Amino acid sequence: MxxxxxxxxxxxxxxxxxxxxxxxxxxxxxxxxxxxxxxxxxxxxxxxxxxxxxxxxxxxxxxxxxxxxxxxxxxxxxxxxxxxxxxxxxxxxxxxxxxxxxxxxxxxxxxxxxxxGSMNLAGLLRITIIRAVPLTLGGLSGILCERAGIINIAIEGMMLTAAFVSTVVASLSNLWVGMLSGILAGALMGWILGVLSIKYKVNQVIAGTVINIFATGLTSFLSQKFIQKTDYQFLNEPGMFPQIEVPVLSKIPFIGPILFNHNIYIFLTIFLVIILSIALFHTRWGLRMRSVGEHPKAADTLGINVIKTRYISVILGGMMAGFAGTYFTLGSSGRFDELLTAGRGFIGLAAMIFGNYNPVGTIGASILFGFFDALAVRASILNVPVPSEFLGMTPYLVTMIVLAGLVGKGHAPAAEGTPYEKESL
Amino acid sequence: MEKENKPQKKPNSFEIFLEEIQHSSWIVTFLAIMTGIILGGLLAAITSLEMYAAFKVSFWDGIKTGLQVAWSTYSALFTGSVGDFGKIKIALAGGDALEIRRAFFPFFESLVQSTPYIFGGLAVAVGFRAGLFNIGVEGQIFIGALTGTWAGYAITGLPAIIHVPLALLCGFLGGALWGFIPGLLKAKTGASEVINTIMMNYIAFRFSEYMLRGPMKDPTEYTPKTPVIADTAKLYHFFQDPIRFHLGFFIALAVAAFIYWLLFKTTWGFELRTVGANSNAARYAGMSNIMVTILAMALSGGLAGLAGANEVLGVNFRLVPAFSSGYGFDSIALALLGKNHPVGVVLSALLFGFLRSGARQMQLKAGIPIDIISILQALILAFIAAPAIIRTIYRLKESKIKEEEFTLSGWGG
Structure with missing residues (x-):
């Protein structure tokens, strides 16, 4: 009281x-x-x-x-x-x-x-959109897990694993199979996070740390041992998804070239944001999932299978992070390099918090963070009179301010981080 | 006072989790390390092409070659971290001072590698003891290195006896500031220290990039590096080159002893542990959770800062980009491996230091990428954090955790 x-x-x-x-x-x-x-x-x-x-x-x-x-x-x-x-x-x-x-x-x-002077505003905004893609997808992965009560700080590790797997598989087959394999690799990592944190009740942050260290180690190990060597170059040539110029829409002045001339990842990301928003807030599945994250005991009383719901969510979250990981290789660089995700998983996490655990908010936050990312990269070309390193800090600073409750009151799911234990009768 | 009808004295799940880890049995710890090492060997074997070639000859050849690969991996790791006994014998018999130093180099190099781990592990452990999860050790190491380096080259004309402690203090304060901010935010606004320390990590990386490129860059160098620190700021080296064993190792041990005293022999340490074990109960006992949280995070950050300063003052003598490479994240694993106790932290820091330094030699000699160590550490951490996995594999009985009650304070008095 x-x-x-x-x-x-x-x-x-x-x-x-x-x-x-x-x-x-x-x-x-x-x-x-x-x-x-x-x-x-x-x-x-x-x-x-x-x-x-x-x-x-x-x-x-x-x-x-x-x-x-x-x-x-x-x-x-x-x-x-x-x-x-x-x-x-x-x-x-x-x-x-x-x-x-x-x-x-x-x-x-x-x-x-x-x-x-002059500045290429359209180019800057176009890169902003591109940079926002992995952040949004990472954030969506976080939403899927955390709305069901599982903290996911392993987004980075899941992305890395999927990036590696998709590169090798796509090199041996084609891009679509590569993308699918990356998503499955992400699902596997999500399942591991689930087993550690749901079955073995390991603290979820530690479980996430395990996955991050493991994924960093494994991908760097395999990369150095095989795909960075000249003998195995054929395993590191996955190719890239081509750009699609959407007919008619890409001809709209200003908006057209910024939004409608990208590869498939940008369109799929927007699609996923819409789907997830509807699924979370307007379907029975979403309601159940959120209730598991907010008050698992009450959900259990109402006959919702808490454990199963959490497993499904964390695996879906892994798949989303896996999809994000394939973006780095199949949608952006066309090859795997060690640690190529470079902390984007954590910015995705930040975008999720800034976006208040909400898909639309997350894409908004990701666009803002993506903008600073794009600006930091081109700061010297654009004559921006602020050191690029400080622009790069902005997402993290903004997230800390949001968390402190000064600008917006974030609402984390109430049962986040707490393992669920059925009370014996 | 009349509101005490239903006091919430239950510890939260994080507190229960830490409690269980701190009280898990040594057999589980030992088996976790062994299982990690076995799986690491398996990985080395299944990623070696020799084994597959041998499998084509016969099944037993395949198995044999697999075992040989695992064996050669670990023997390279061992000679790389402890030393080659044959070489030591020859060098001692030969009597050449340089040869003897070279023979003993791996052993002392491992101690050099262990030193930042001791500081980093203590940093994480202090946080855990207060119920706080400091993932920001990596960033705090960077900031500590930055401030320590600055004190090392910008201040001149001091005798070493003052300059070295001053530079270490600067490193401590830099890291402490980086820990203090998330601690303050946690205590005052309830913002999760996990997220904030992650954010502070990246801010630290960007900030140190900026400092190395800008204000702290050595103008005579083309690449971003700081100037070399003054001789008076360097930590004392006990031997001549190539052995880099320095005073920092003993400072780390002294700091570990001090943390032990602080945690287990002082009132403040008792408060810290009580807040960590059960924050609700601590509040009812009238302890100030706010002060404990802020000070514990600052102390934790300061210890991490010492790790950074120690590396610069003892080993590198200047700061270069990306110098830490993962000490901070490894520290989380080793603090849990050491059950968040200073003695345990020192032991697991030695293990990790020997692994890391051995792995570097192994990469050079056996061509096994150094990252196998990260995999090993992740596996060990998983088994430590989920003792049930180990119990299932080895059919151990569920230890009677609460009854056995390992007397942690019994170590080393």
């Missing part, structure tokens, strides 16, 4: 704090946009955004606008939104407006960086 009481206080306190903190953030961004980005240029400087991404067959006209007046206007919008948030608060819509402010901030930042 004491707990409930203090929880209420925390809730109330956080609600008010959150409103004020958010309002302050909005206002701070307004000031930043006005004084740094708008006033940082000479009054008549122009920003030129190049709207034709590299590798596009058709070309689009550049977008040229006066930096100063555009950014001053945007600063005004931020100011009004910030004032309203501070006084009244947007309530449930706060996150949506936060996203809007984030977009304004990024746009202003880019306009400032490109002022007096």
């Amino acid at each position: 004491e707990n409930n009481h203090s929880n209420n206080i925390v809730e109330k306190y956080l609600g008010k704090t959150r409103r004020i903190v958010m309002g302050a953030i909005f206002l701070a961004i307004a000031l930043l946009v006005y004084f740094v980005f708008a006033k940082g240029n000479s009054a008549d400087s122009l920003t030129t955004f190049n709207m034709t991404p590299g590798g596009s067959s058709s070309s689009y006209p550049d977008w040229v606008f006066p930096t100063n007046s555009y950014l001053s206007f945007l600063a005004g919008v931020c100011l009004i939104l910030g004032a309203y948030q501070l006084v009244r608060g947007f309530g449930k819509l706060t996150n949506a407006f936060l996203a809007l402010i984030a977009v304004i901030f990024i746009f202003s930042f880019l306009s400032w960086a490109a002022s007096g």
